[in-house]
Amino acid sequence: MTASHLLTLAEREHWALGAFNAANLETLQAIFQAASALAAPVLIESSPGETAFVGETALRALVDAYRERYGVHAYLNLDHAETLEQAERGLGAGYDLIHLDASEQPYAENVRVTRSIVEAAHRQHRLVEGELEHIPGSSSRHAALPATAQRQTTHTDPDRAESYVRATNVDTLAVSIGNVHGVYAQPPTLNFERLHAIRSAVRCHLSLHGGSGIRDADIRQAIQLGIAKINVNSELRLAYLEALQRAVKKPKEVAVYKFMPPVIAAVQRVVEAKLTLFGSAGKAKRTWVKRMIG
Ligand code: 13P
Numbered sequence: 001m002t003a004s005h006l007l008t009l010a011e012r013e014h015w016a017l018g019a020f021n022a023a024n025l026e027t028l029q030a031i032f033q034a035a036s037a038l039a040a041p042v043l044i045e046s047s048p049g050e051t052a053f054v055g056e057t058a059l060r061a062l063v064d065a066y067r068e069r070y071g072v073h074a075y076l077n078l079d080h081a082e083t084l085e086q087a088e089r090g091l092g093a094g095y096d097l098i099h100l101d102a103s104e105q106p107y108a109e110n111v112r113v114t115r116s117i118v119e120a121a122h123r124q125h126r127l128v129e130g131e132l133e134h135i136p137g138s139s140s141r142h143a144a145l146p147a148t149a150q151r152q153t154t155h156t157d158p159d160r161a162e163s164y165v166r167a168t169n170v171d172t173l174a175v176s177i178g179n180v181h182g183v184y185a186q187p188p189t190l191n192f193e194r195l196h197a198i199r200s201a202v203r204c205h206l207s208l209h210g211g212s213g214i215r216d217a218d219i220r221q222a223i224q225l226g227i228a229k230i231n232v233n234s235e236l237r238l239a240y241l242e243a244l245q246r247a248v249k250k251p252k253e254v255a256v257y258k259f260m261p262p263v264i265a266a267v268q269r270v271v272e273a274k275l276t277l278f279g280s281a282g283k284a285k286r287t288w289v290k291r292m293i294g
Contacts, residue, residue: 001041001073002075002096002125003017003043003075003096003097003127004125004127004171006041006073006075006283007127007171007172007205007228007229008205009283010228010229010280010283011205011206011226011228013279014223014224014279015223015278015279015280015283016208016223016227016228016229016230016278016279016280017041017042017043017228017229017230017278017280018040018042018043018211018230018232018271018274018275018278018280019042019043019044019045019077019079019207019211019229019230019231019232020042020043020044020045020231020232020233020236020271020274021045021046021047021050021079021139021231021232021233021236021237022044022045022046022050022054022059023046023049023050023053023054024053024054025062026240026260026263026264026267027236027240027267028044028062028063028066029066029264030236030264030265030266030267030268030271031044031074031236031267031268031271032066032069032070032072032074033070033264033268034268034269034271034272034275035070035072035073035074035271035275035284036070036071036072037268037272038272038275038276038280038281038282039281039282039283039284039285040072040275040280040281040282040283040284041072041073041074041075041280041283041284042072042073042074042075042275042280043074043075043076043077043097043229044059044063044074044075044076044077045076045077045078045079045099045231046059046076046077046078046079047079047080047139047233048080048081048082048086050079051078051086051090056078056089056090056092056093056095057093057094059076059093060076060093060094060095063076072284073284075096075097076094076095076096076097077095077096077097077098077099077129078090078095078097078098078099079099079231080099080101080131081098081099081100081101082101082102083113084100084113084116084117087100087113087117087128088117088120091117091120091121091124091126095126096126096127097126097127097128097129097171097172098117098121098126098127098128098129099128099129099130099131099172099174099207100113100114100117100128100129100130100131101131101134101174102114102130102131103131103132103133103134103135104134107164110130110132110164111164111167111168114128114130114168114170115167115168115169118130118168118169118170118171122169127171127172128168128170128171128172129170129171129172129173129174129207129229130164130165130168130170130172130173130174131173131174131176132156132160132161132164132173132174132176133153133154133155133156133157133176134152134153134176135153135174135176135179135180135181135209135210136149136150136152136153136180136181137149137180137181137182137184137210138181138182139181139182139212139233139234139237140182140183140234140237141182141183141234141238142182142183142184142185143185144184144185145184145185145186146178146180146184146185146186146187146188146189146213148184149180149181149182149184150178150180150188153176154176155176155177155178155191155194156173156175156176156177156194156198158194158197158198158200158201158202159201161173161175161198161201161202162201162202165202165203165204170204171204171205172204172205172206172207172228172229173198173202173204173205173206173207174207174208174209175195175198175206175207175208175227177190177191177192177194177195177198177208177222178190178191179208179209179210179211179214180210181209181210181212181233181234182210182212182213182234183212183213183234183235183238184213187213187214187215187218188210188213188214190214190218190221190222192221192222192225195222195225195226195227196225196226199225199226205228205229206226206227206228206229207227207228207229207230207231208222208227208229208230208231209231210231211230211231211232211233211235211274212232212233212234212235213234213235216277219277219278220277223278223279230274230278232270232271232274235270235274236267236270236271239266239267239269239270240263240266240267242266243262243263243265243266243267244263246262247259247260247262247263
């Protein structure tokens, strides 16, 4: 089973692969434990900051080790690589999927660099995700309304998306339909009419960034309309921080790993809820995978 098979199946059967950011061991364990408990396939991903913090090769090695330890179908995604060099480094380190976010570059430059990484990645049977309109915000808690971040972007135009996908040959397109990175004072409003039009216009897979803080009903509808991959970071970060703040109130404990289980459990609960919502729970069961491969 490859990430490509999973995205195709997810799209065909109207469920989505969860892509969860991991910047440390506890978050990684939480994601693997959730995926293992629910027999869900999963993408582990690292943003540029997270990648620099852990190191590409270290993260690759950890994901490989945890795949074995937990028996999980897990794939590694480079999230929002900002330059061709970062994307190439990810490819060199063995990331299974590369998201090159050149959305803030002029269109021609976006196409040039994205196409270049697609050619390199496809030679190694890896996947590339492209981004056309910048998805605003940051993976944090924001006191503002989502409209504040949404003002910084335009929704993906279906015709432009079709030309972009044809010119770059990306496997996946990150859509901009009102989704924003982070958790805001209110959930964002998604443009489902636009999503439907994008789905009809392009042949590649569609990915939804900013998976935190979106209403459950809206996530379900986005999946029904063709979203096959959903990125989640902020809700994991917030669960981690809140649980850690509670855990370090015990003044006597100095063995770090001993106060981490409740932190891991808090992040795991968030991941399990998302895997259930995305419909990917149970999709990695051996019988199911066998049936789907034929
Ligand atoms: P959130 O922080 O809103 O979950 O978004 C994460 C993301 O899209 C990473 O690419």
